[in-house]
Amino acid sequence: MLPGTSGNILIEMLGNMLRIRHFEETVIRLADDKQFPGHFHVYIGQEATGVPALVQLRPGDLSFTTHRNHGHLLARGANPGRLLAEILGRATGYNRGRGGTLHASSADLGFPVTSAIVGGILPLATGAALAFQQMGTSSVSLALFGDVVMEEGAFYEAINIASLWKLPVIYLCENNSLEALGQAAGEYPSSTIAAKELTHVVDCFGIPTYLVDGGDTGAVFDAMREALDRARGGGGPVFIEARTVRSPANRPVWPALLMGELDVTMAWEDQRIPEEYQKWYREVDPILRFIRELLDMRHATREAIQELDQQVRDEIAQAVRFALESPFPAPEEALDQVFA
Amino acid sequence: MRELTYAEAMAEALDEALRENERVILIGSFFFGLSRHSVLLNRLRQEFGPRIKDPPIAELGSCGVAIGAAMAGLRPIVDVSTASFFFQAWPQVVNEAANVHYMTGGQTRVPVVFHLLAGIRGAGAAQHSHSPQAMLWNTPGLEIILPASPADVKGLLRTAVLESNNPTVFMDHVQLFEVTGPVPEGKYSIPFGQAEVKRQGRDVTIVATSIMVQKALQAAELLMREGIDVEVVDPRTLVPLDTETILESVAKTGRLVVADECHLRCSVASEIAATVAEQGAKYLKAPIKRVATLDVPIPFSPPLEKFVEPTVEKIVTAVKAQMIELS
Numbered sequence: 001m002l003p004g005t006s007g008n009i010l011i012e013m014l015g016n017m018l019r020i021r022h023f024e025e026t027v028i029r030l031a032d033d034k035q036f037p038g039h040f041h042v043y044i045g046q047e048a049t050g051v052p053a054l055v056q057l058r059p060g061d062l063s064f065t066t067h068r069n070h071g072h073l074l075a076r077g078a079n080p081g082r083l084l085a086e087i088l089g090r091a092t093g094y095n096r097g098r099g100g101t102l103h104a105s106s107a108d109l110g111f112p113v114t115s116a117i118v119g120g121i122l123p124l125a126t127g128a129a130l131a132f133q134q135m136g137t138s139s140v141s142l143a144l145f146g147d148v149v150m151e152e153g154a155f156y157e158a159i160n161i162a163s164l165w166k167l168p169v170i171y172l173c174e175n176n177s178l179e180a181l182g183q184a185a186g187e188y189p190s191s192t193i194a195a196k197e198l199t200h201v202v203d204c205f206g207i208p209t210y211l212v213d214g215g216d217t218g219a220v221f222d223a224m225r226e227a228l229d230r231a232r233g234g235g236g237p238v239f240i241e242a243r244t245v246r247s248p249a250n251r252p253v254w255p256a257l258l259m260g261e262l263d264v265t266m267a268w269e270d271q272r273i274p275e276e277y278q279k280w281y282r283e284v285d286p287i288l289r290f291i292r293e294l295l296d297m298r299h300a301t302r303e304a305i306q307e308l309d310q311q312v313r314d315e316i317a318q319a320v321r322f323a324l325e326s327p328f329p330a331p332e333e334a335l336d337q338v339f340a
Numbered sequence: 341m342r343e344l345t346y347a348e349a350m351a352e353a354l355d356e357a358l359r360e361n362e363r364v365i366l367i368g369s370f371f372f373g374l375s376r377h378s379v380l381l382n383r384l385r386q387e388f389g390p391r392i393k394d395p396p397i398a399e400l401g402s403c404g405v406a407i408g409a410a411m412a413g414l415r416p417i418v419d420v421s422t423a424s425f426f427f428q429a430w431p432q433v434v435n436e437a438a439n440v441h442y443m444t445g446g447q448t449r450v451p452v453v454f455h456l457l458a459g460i461r462g463a464g465a466a467q468h469s470h471s472p473q474a475m476l477w478n479t480p481g482l483e484i485i486l487p488a489s490p491a492d493v494k495g496l497l498r499t500a501v502l503e504s505n506n507p508t509v510f511m512d513h514v515q516l517f518e519v520t521g522p523v524p525e526g527k528y529s530i531p532f533g534q535a536e537v538k539r540q541g542r543d544v545t546i547v548a549t550s551i552m553v554q555k556a557l558q559a560a561e562l563l564m565r566e567g568i569d570v571e572v573v574d575p576r577t578l579v580p581l582d583t584e585t586i587l588e589s590v591a592k593t594g595r596l597v598v599a600d601e602c603h604l605r606c607s608v609a610s611e612i613a614a615t616v617a618e619q620g621a622k623y624l625k626a627p628i629k630r631v632a633t634l635d636v637p638i639p640f641s642p643p644l645e646k647f648v649e650p651t652v653e654k655i656v657t658a659v660k661a662q663m664i665e666l667s
Binding site: 062064093094095096097098099103105106107108112113115117120122123124125126127128129130131132134135141153154157158160161164165336337338339340 | 363365390391393395396398400401402403404405406407408409410411412413414416431432435436440441442443444445446447448449450451480481483505506
């Protein structure tokens with residue numbers, strides 16, 4: 001369903017989703033071309049969770065994300081060129097090349113630090129909420145993480161403190177284990193939680209929970225709106241589980257463009273969909289789902305969507321040029337900023 | 341000058357910090373452990389109640405919450421109580437707090453203080469007697485503070501809480517609480533990275549930290565009776581380390597004993613000895629000696645505990661050995 005918000009916001013959200021998708025398709029190509037070293041993670045298939053959640057934050061709110069951060073940063077308006085430069089280890093990157101894909105962060109956009117340690121941000125996001133409460137602001141802290149975090153002890157220590165102290169923090173768990181074929185094939189560590197439902201685990205701490213379809217932009221938007229109202233109003237923490245489906249690009253240990261790139265015309269021209277990825281593009285891909293809803297409700301025309309898509313593609317092409325032309329940091333810079 | 345106990349001086353510093361900056365909060369409040377000094381916090385509790393948060397027994401959670409709060413604008417002091425419990429918080433301290441400023445390219449600061457009660461407290465056995473300063477010293481990004489006197493704890497705590505913008509590990513030794521000494525009236529801070537020569541001497545330099553400073557001073561008195569004049573240098577902070585003052589003292593005496601309560605292997609004493617060996621070998625008239633805890637877990641039974649810990653007697657023996665090497 002469509003979120004109950006203005007047409008402008010809906011189009012802004014679509015732009016952010018397309019920006020995330022084309023950015024990460026580009027990241028995968030750059031990795032294939034050996035333009036940067038190391039492992040990386042993509043957000044492809046989860047765009048309809050992060051975008052409607054993050055679009056509702058206000059200045060002063062803080063978000064904490066993980067190794068799967070590109071989508072979250074872009075949803076808050078990150079400059080694709082500077083983000084890509086960080087991934088390529090360049091001096092112009094958000095972290096001056098010290099973080100890379102795993103730790104990209106932007107304090108100006110409300111991401112004080114990004115931790116690639118499973119569970120690492122749970123206490124941090126909870127602590128930011130304590131600061132807001134102590135300072136008497138109505139700001140909210142948002143933790144964005146995968147279901148695997150619930151395997152870690154840090155999760156339980158953090159939510160217990162948040163509940164005891166009624167802190168304004170929202171735990172947005174993006175459960176991306178569904179249909180994780182690689183999991184079954186033993187290709188990468190799987191999510192292994194004995195609880196039948198993730199929300200059951202949180203219920204018993206006295207924290208209100210939501211379970212939503214993470215591919216449904218409107219469902220995520222509405223849950224997040226209620227959660228923000230509650231947290232800002234002094235009602236304490238909220239837990240949202242958004243169920244997302246791992247895209248074929250995200251199934252291998254190293255992300256790969258197995259299903260090609262997103263073509264927005266697939267939303268209305270069935271014959272463009274490759275045979276072997278029919279299910280993904282017809283039923284699952286959250287961006288195409290959102291586009292179909294926008295078209296059905298006449299919030300946009302096919303032409304306008306194609307135009308927006310082209311605009312985003314041009315922007316990403318420019319980001320690639322910026323990042324590749326950016327210098328590497330001088331080696332001796334490695335020694336500065338250990339301390340403030 | 342007035343005399344205060346170490347515990348009183350510390351309580352005064354906490355009081356001043358809470359009074360001066362409303363961004364200062366306490367997470368946990370077992371600053372004085374189970375000792376009689378705990379009553380010193382009663383007045384603070386009454387006056388600053390909402391800013392003193394008592395967390396569940398969750399060291400990882402409380403330290404992480406303090407780190408997150410520091411990133412969002414507070415200046416929290418999180419009290420971990422016994423330093424051995426700090427291992428529960430290791431992932432948040434070593435892998436989050438210490439990395440934040442560097443890893444973000446200087447975007448985010450973490451002005452948090454972790455307060456620990458370190459060391460062999462007597463009958464703490466293997467799980468309540470740790471001195472984790474050497475392990476922490478191997479983690480770039482943490483300031484490490486080891487006061488040894490009432491005047492120092494007051495001035496250093498002020499710097500840690502109100503002035504430093506970095507994650508700071510502030511370690512009190514349980515056996516220091518009763519130590520009395522002169523403490524200036526009013527507010528003062530002691531900058532990090534400034535060693536203090538606690539006793540002037542000609543013959544041998546003892547570089548000592550935390551409780552070992554007090555033991556080194558006692559050893560110096562005993563040695564004076566035998567005509568050996570010892571200089572005691574207290575670095576006061578490991579990060580940053582005042583290497584210059586240590587080297588100046590060794591240049592004067594030509595002999596070095598390093599006294600430290602960490603286990604000997606890879607101890608604070610080892611690092612200071614290595615630094616002097618590397619940068620000050622030309623001053624040395626005798627090989628450097630290290631006095632530290634033996635490389636076994638701390639045992640419970642009093643004679644066993646006494647056997648493994650660094651004592652005044654062990655310092656005296658090490659200094660005398662230095663003098664023999666000369667003759």
